[in-house]
Amino acid sequence: MSLKERYDFREIEKKWRQRWAEQELYAVEDFSARPKFYCLEMFPYPSGKLHMGHIRNYSIGDVLARFKTMQGYNVLHPMGWDAFGLPAENAAIKHGNIHPADWTMANIRTMREQLKQLGVSYDWRREIATCHPGYYKWTQWLFLQLYHRGLAYRKKAAVNWCPSCTTVLANEQVIGAGVCERCKTEVEKRELEQWFFKITDYAQRLLDDLQLLTGWPEKVKIMQENWIGRSEGAEIRFPVAGMNEEITVFTTRPDTVFGVTYMVLAPEHPLVEKLIAGRAQAQAVRSFVREVSRLSEINRTAADAEKTGLFTGASCLNPLTGEQVPILVANYVLLEYGTGAVMGVPAHDQRDFEFARKYNLPVRVVIQPPGEELDPATMTEAYVGEGIMVNSGVFNGLPNQEGIRAVIKYLEEKGLGRGRVNYRLRDWLISRQRYWGAPIPIVYCDRCGIVPVPEKDLPVMLPYDVAFKPTGQSPLADCPDFLHADCPACGGPARRETDTMDTFMCSSWYYYRYTSPREEAAAWDKAKVDHWLPVDQYIGGVEHAILHLLYSRFFTKVLYDLGLVSNVEPFTNLLTQGMVLKDGAKMSKSKGNIVSPEEIIETYGADTARLFILFAAPPERDLEWSDQGVEGCSRFLNRVWRLVAPLAEELPAAPSIPAGELTGVNREMRRLTHQTIKKVTEDIAVRFNFNTAVSAIMELVNGLYQYREVPAADRDPAVLREAVESLLLLLAPFAPFIAEELWQGTGHRGSIHKQSWPEYDPAALVEEEVTIVVQINGRVRDRVVVPRGISTDEMVDRVLAQPRVRQLTEGKRIKKVIPVPGKLVNIVAS
RNA sequence: GCCGAAGUGGCGGAACUGGCAGACGCGCCGGACUCAAAAUCCGGUGGGGCUCACCCCCCGUGUGGGUUCGACUCCCACCUUCGGCACCA
CATH class of the missing domain: 3.90.740.10 (Valyl/Leucyl/Isoleucyl-tRNA synthetase, editing domain)
Structure with missing residues (x-):
């Protein structure tokens, strides 16, 4: 394979997208000899198109997934859709001629395509959508498990009513001084008979087990602690x-x-x-x-x-x-x-x-x-x-x-x-007077009262033909075919529950379903769940610090008590990413400061988009969007291309390991290579500082440009080969397309994404000389180059012998000398 | 009001355990290439002073104190911004 002179991201990205899909490169086995790693990003609500927050979330997740894969883990990295919810129904009410299901499915198609364009390494065979009967059947089944355990109950209470959403809300969905979390409308109180989950029974355990979550940000734990309010x-x-x-x-x-x-x-x-x-x-x-x-x-x-x-x-x-x-x-x-x-x-x-x-x-x-x-x-x-x-x-x-x-x-x-x-925590109100959600599997019989739908009759299917009117009652109440049912207990005439479930219920268990997404006999295969769970790394927005994360923890504890799972907490490590800002403010339609991912990917390619978003700020912090910054990342990838593409012939011919002791520029080049491997590895694995990992890769490229200037006769081809190969391997999780193209274009067989992560050679890091900083009274006054590993005494002697040190301390009394081996000597004189 | 996070060049950010502040990128300035431009490559770029060439000196990480040989980093007080909670008895 030869490489073009110019970096044509469109052609490259299209090609590899297709090949990876054909080869099912990212398909993951259920069980493997390799250690497992479950890498999960919060699945999106299919609102239309991906926004920059999504791009950020999924880019971060993909770097980790790819990195862990290269490190030898069997990585579960799935994606799906939090597909029930109000916007779909509101769109139906507003436009009249579009059904929530069709609207949702169209959005899923668009967004799935965008994720594929972005090159995220999902195992698409495991894709799920919570609005699919094959999924919500099990949402309903889980409701019944809670019901049978006495954790789902109905009561009349003053509940939060959002007049704009025409439905009730859970306490967690009322924010600030009493406004709806979704539409910011002022919430009213209404006396209504509603379904609740007894999350308060778990208050103490939810509180106590926060201590187990050493991989969670302190901030999120404190928020949950305050919310539980013991x-x-x-x-x-x-x-x-x-x-x-x-x-x-x-x-x-x-x-x-x-x-x-x-x-x-x-x-x-x-x-x-x-x-x-x-x-x-x-x-x-x-x-x-x-x-x-x-x-x-x-x-x-x-x-x-x-x-x-x-x-x-x-x-x-x-x-x-x-x-x-x-x-x-x-x-x-x-x-x-x-x-x-x-x-x-x-x-x-x-x-x-x-x-x-x-x-x-x-x-x-x-x-x-x-x-x-x-x-x-x-x-x-x-x-x-x-x-x-x-x-x-x-x-x-x-x-x-x-x-x-x-x-x-x-x-x-x-x-x-x-x-x-x-406790300040209240029970979780799960009833919603809306159509587009999982129906609550309950019927009301005049003779038998509240009767749960038998498991064999699940799912209670959501009918397609309903009238969407914002009446404050579920549209299902106006749907006779749905409403009328036979009582499962006595066979007499009965009435179905017409409220649907809060969508947070659907998202409280989806990470279990990924382990066996097409399982028909159960919500999941216990052996697979036991193998994969808990999620090793969960990544998403901090806005879910209480709602989704608390409900998921509650569900997990209930499932544990029911013997359905073996883990007591769902997410071992949590990374909460910051917002994407433009001109200092959150991107929003009303502010008119939206940058469209589509346009960025169209203009610069997915690799550039990913690289910029990872480079511009550390993941936890807010990220200020910069068109010029994107430009810079695009320039960098071009620079990589121009560096590597001309080596397509030369590189495969070079020995892969430098022979013998290296000196001069070759030794320095190799040191830079191994320093970069060390730095990038630690930045990804230990600190999640992708921005500094990327800058280290940039420095390696800068170093290679310098190295290229050296006369060919003085260069060691093996050093060059090792440096370029390392560069591509380190770049692979960040910019998967260009790394793949250059990898296979420089004579390598097989995908770069199946290669092992490079390891650094500690011997290569060793410098023969170190620069000692000389301070006098705490101010830097000189620098001395000394051989590595000399004794502290000798280091001090050499420093004191420096002409400049003598000159500056002349006529003064040296009161104290503080040596820091290999780094610095501070002379206190007066 | 309470809880939490953050304040570093023109901008995004770096400095990992108290040890060279400003890595990397953007922007800007200069040079090379070119008829010219773009692209690219090379170099410079915190502020001030100086016999503004070299050298050297001073100031500088929100503010004011402190600890230390040495502080962006630790301690005390305060200011600003952002996020969460909001009469929780």
């Missing part, structure tokens, strides 16, 4: 005065219970109506409750929202003192957290303090800070620190940390309360 404290029951009722509160400060001067309920607390019935305050409280509930989450939780409240007329008794305190309702108490009721301790809680001052409620100090006397009358803020318990009966004198334990013990002994751990 807090320790106590539950205390306060009897209502004159009624046979009690109010249970959750507090993290049971040591302050003697400082309670009032009680507050959330406006929506079920007891409110009972408390006010027949009282003078009833009307006022009702209108207050209505007023607060009317306000959206956004207004109610705004940072500067003022705390307001109202006396109910009722009182309750402090179970430890017997003292009677008023019960209020207030906007700052949330029904969803804890018990929806709070004991008011103004002296030791800032919110309670502000509230008490506003409504002239008494402040009672029960914790005295060391060396200070708090006076309720003059306090300007709550004291929340440590101290000694006072005004607290038998607990007086106890340090408050001990007090916490003592009070809990006391409560438990007297049956007044108990120690309790509380």
Whole structure:
């Protein structure tokens, strides 16, 4: 094979794309003698075309997959489609004449083609789409497993409703101060009967096992930790005065219970109506409750929202003192957290303090800070620190940390309360009032109630012919053929569940399906899952830090408990890539700063696009797009071409290993080659710093250009051959097409992507001379070249003997000499 | 408000364990090639000073302190930007 003079990326990329596909170069065996490596990038939602974020994600993943393959691993590197979801349905509603399924499939075709153009080394035989009945059958099956285990349940609750998406949302999908994660519309509350997963049962395990995830960014773990929001404290029951009722509160400060001067309920607390019935305050409280509930989450939780409240007329008794305190309702108490009721301790809680001052409620100090006397009358803020318990009966004198334990013990002994751990995590709402999702496999029978669809009847097929109208009800409810079913239990007439599942359910298990994507008898082949999982490297955007990653962890733990998988965590290592920016801002249609991957690939080729995106910034950081930077990478590949292509004849004729001891330029050239191998290997494997790996390769090319200038007679052909071969091998994961073309064009048989990763020879790195930096009083004043490996004393002697050192230290007293072997000598003189 | 990350040339970024700040790339300047241009190749390029040729000196990694022979790197205080959470009792 001969190589053209000019680098024709179009022809080269097209050729290898076809050949690799024909040869199924990236097909992976299920089991192999080689160690396994599961390299996974987050699969995309097929929204239309790939954007730069995708290109970045898949380029990063491909470098790792190819690198690991060359290092001798059996690498599973699959791709698929998170294919259910709202945009497809919204497109159908908007345009009327396009079906979500057709829209989705068309997008998949486009994006699959783009990924192939990009040259990503996927095993396409394993491609999956979550909207395929062969896939969602198992999504439904998994729902049933959770249902049978009591982890899927239906309940009526105030849920988040997005009026724009006309569906409910999980808590995790409500962001900021109460807006929809997808469309940024303000979310409303609605009372609805919905399906939930009991993720709260797993709160503690999800928290504890974060410790196992040493390969995850600290940032993501902290976000999950905060989201789970564990807090320790106590539950205390306060009897209502004159009624046979009690109010249970959750507090993290049971040591302050003697400082309670009032009680507050959330406006929506079920007891409110009972408390006010027949009282003078009833009307006022009702209108207050209505007023607060009317306000959206956004207004109610705004940072500067003022705390307001109202006396109910009722009182309750402090179970430890017997003292009677008023019960209020207030906007700052949330029904969803804890018990929806709070004991008011103004002296030791800032919110309670502000509230008490506003409504002239008494402040009672029960914790005295060391060396200070708090006076309720003059306090300007709550004291929340440590101290000694006072005004607290038998607990007086106890340090408050001990007090916490003592009070809990006391409560438990007297049956007044108990120690309790509380979590901020809520159960996962999975119902969606939409068509384009996996139907929830449940039927409702008037006689039998809620009946799960038997496994043999799966999948519950999504009908094709439905009317898309944004009614707030699933379009399936208007589809009689779907709606009417026979009850699996009694055979009588029944009604199907018309809600579909949150698409996060589909994406919580897809990485298991890749191991046996066409398996028909089970969700996956257990032996294969046990072999491949957990995923060794997962790569994706940090926006999934909570949603997808938490749900996937939850699913994995459930599957583990069900004996369906053997791993307790799904993803061993996680890499969260930064955003792609243009002019300092995230690329978006509205800002008009989008760079289209299509155009870049058309103009410069896939290799250049990949190289630039990997070179411009380290993966975790945001990347600033630069057209000129792309230009530079294109120039570099051309430079590689012009360097290697003319060697097509010469290279195969050269010996592959340099013979004997090398000297001069040949020795230097070989050292550079091996230094580069070391640097690139470490940058990829240890640090994921692809940008510095690429610059090291560039330096090797620069070095080869220099080497080429040396008279031919002085050059060692074997050194040249080794350098060029190493260059191509190192470049292969980054720019797979040009590396392949040049590899096979320089007389090599077989794909470069099946070659072993080069290893460096430590002996080649050794320099015979090293440059020692000479500092005087910490400032660089000279440099001395000394033989490698001389003793520290000799190094110091040589440095001190330098004319310049003598000159600069003349008339001064040398107080100290600090030698760093092989590197530096600092002389302290005055 | 709380939690987290980041501040380095004209720009993207590098400096791995406290040891030559600015690798590599872009841009810019100069040279070679050319009738000319593009492309390419070679060289220069943080700021300031100086007998602006050589040499040499000073300043310089958000700000102000500190530790150290030596600090982009460690410590304290602060400023700015970005991301997450948001009355969590």
